[in-house]
Amino acid sequence: MGRCVLIVDDEFLVLMTAREVLESAGCEVMEAHDGPAALAALKGNPDIDLLISDINMPSMEGYELAEIAMRLRPGIGVLLMSGEQTSRYGLSVIRKPFRRDELITALGQVGGCEETPPKGTG
Numbered sequence: 001m002g003r004c005v006l007i008v009d010d011e012f013l014v015l016m017t018a019r020e021v022l023e024s025a026g027c028e029v030m031e032a033h034d035g036p037a038a039l040a041a042l043k044g045n046p047d048i049d050l051l052i053s054d055i056n057m058p059s060m061e062g063y064e065l066a067e068i069a070m071r072l073r074p075g076i077g078v079l080l081m082s083g084e085q086t087s088r089y090g091l092s093v094i095r096k097p098f099r100r101d102e103l104i105t106a107l108g109q110v111g112g113c114e115e116t117p118p119k120g121t122g
Helices: 012-024 035-044 062-072 100-109
Strands: 004-008 028-032 048-054 077-082 092-095
Touching (some): 004 012, 012 028, 012 048, 012 100, 028 035, 048 062, 062 077, 077 100, 092 100
Parallel strands (some): 004 028, 048 077
């Protein structure tokens, strides 16, 4: 299995769509519906190495979540999603609604999902 991705959004359809795309790209996917649940997942699962989060959510915006996640996990890949906002703080942002190919392209910019072959085998 490829990278372990935590996707965070308060909209069920976005989670479902993104999960399908990410799994087809070789990712292991976990979901959270808000920032506090995402932080609990990050603290409880050391395998998560990529965070994809909506920016506009109740209880904690995506930028705050990303900042905390990067402190908890130096080197974690971060991709934010928004229907309205553009990038701040140098973080990658994909505009919703997105097409499958747009998500895959944006994912590649933050590390992608395909498992890297062990050294000496590829």
